[in-house]
Amino acid sequence: MRFSNTHIPYGCYWSTPFCKWQGSYANLHPLKFAAQVAQGALSARHISPDIFDALHLGTTVPSKSSFYGAPWVAAMIGAEGITGPTIGQACATSARVIAGAAFETEIGNDADPAILCITTDRTSNGPHIVYPNPHGPGGKGDAEDWVWDNFNSDPFARNSMLQTAENVANEAGISTEEQHEVALLRYQQYQDALADDAAFQQRYMVSPLEINPTGHKVIGTVGSDEGIFPTTAAGLKKLKPLMPDGTVTFGGQTFPADGNAGMIVTTAGRAKDCSTNPDIKVKLLSFAQGRAKKSFMPAANVPASTRALKLADISITDVKAIKTHNPFAVNDVYFAREMGIKKEAMNNYGSSLIWGHPQGPTGMRLVIELIEELTLLGGGYGLFTGCAAGDTAAAIVVKVDS
Secondary structure (H helix, E strand, O other): OEOOOOEOOOOOEEEOOOEEOOOOOOOOOHHHHHHHHHHHHHHHOOOOHHHOOEEEEEOOOOOOOHHHHHHHHHHHOOOOOOOOOEEOEOEOHHHHHHHHHHHHHHHOOOOOOEEEEEEEEEOOOOOEEEEOOOOOHHHOOEEEEHHHHHHHOOOOOOOOHHHHHHHHHHHHOOOHHHHHHHHHHHHHHHHHHHHHHHHHHHOOEOOOEEEOOOOOOOOEEEOOOEOOOOOOHHHHHOOOOOOOOOOOOHHHEOOEEEEEEEEEEEOHHHHHHHOOOOOOEEEEEEEEEEEOOOOOHHHHHHHHHHHHHHHOOOOHHHEEEEEEEOOEHHHHHHHHHHHOOOHHHEOOOOOHHHHOEOOOOHHHHHHHHHHHHHHHOOEEEEEEEEEEOOOEEEEEEEEEEO
8 A cells, every 4th residue: 555645743652661471561451551551642742532533453362342442442542432443463463553544544534534543462361262162072162372372373374483483594594693693683772772761762652651450559660661681692692492403592582572552643734733743744655565475474574565665666775764573583684685685774772572572562663663763863764564473464664754
């Protein structure tokens, strides 16, 4: 999809810190938590929920009453008069939510629509589902651990996500050592986001956050990403591959996480009205998807990005900043080789390899960081891309004028 009149108001986006699986957010309802954070973020920006024409919700892990999705979240933030879709596209959920809002903005069913996009997930305490099957042995039914089973078994390719990384590494000749070099680089880039009292993250992150699972008692606070592993070359060298004859170690892959993020998508005129700095313009140029061959998920970023760049009428050499959802270091090695760029040219200030992967909101946080990096660079084109379940990927191109 190519966009001509879709903007993201500068500063009208946010993300929580991300917390490790079974960490501080483990007992917070993901939709309620996202609504609470969105309410506070909008209030801090002096934006009334009354301005929105729709709410697009992205979430991938079912939670109690999530059947009511976007309408429920809209009501919780005080926008009882609007509705919208609830979208789940695995790790491409954020990109799809943003693209859906952009499409609605472009077709203009409402004059100058303003759409609130919220993405949220809690991989912690994921549901254990039983599907009734009266014809099964003893009528026992079929069971599924929503989070864990789907990490480990693609029903079409019949392999785990880890296996897809090994397949790409084997075919492309990507060694453990090269993966560890990327993991260490990404960790060092993340340290730049923490410099000067986390000045970069303070540009968009909502923190500190009080943890109040029952609504009656605050049991803690979260002020920064939780679950970051201190990474050194010596420490990485000690790690062994996770699969027999494999190359991927714990140091070369991300970890499940919890969190949420949000942003406003609208037209140029309305973006200027609610931007925290009207002199900075953020335009959404394109969205595209791609699919790799069976069982080669990390390779899918290349066709998705190639299509998104073509739709934006630019080339990779025109791009000033790149952010990737990189559940495996293999992703970035392969992408850099195929696109003809340096590994150092990607993922300044951090990536999901380091701060974890809560699925639904991962891509939105990366797009937000992309916008802020481009702003610090004085503007330019930016590319986000991320792989997703089913050997797929999505990509978005933005342009910042500042």
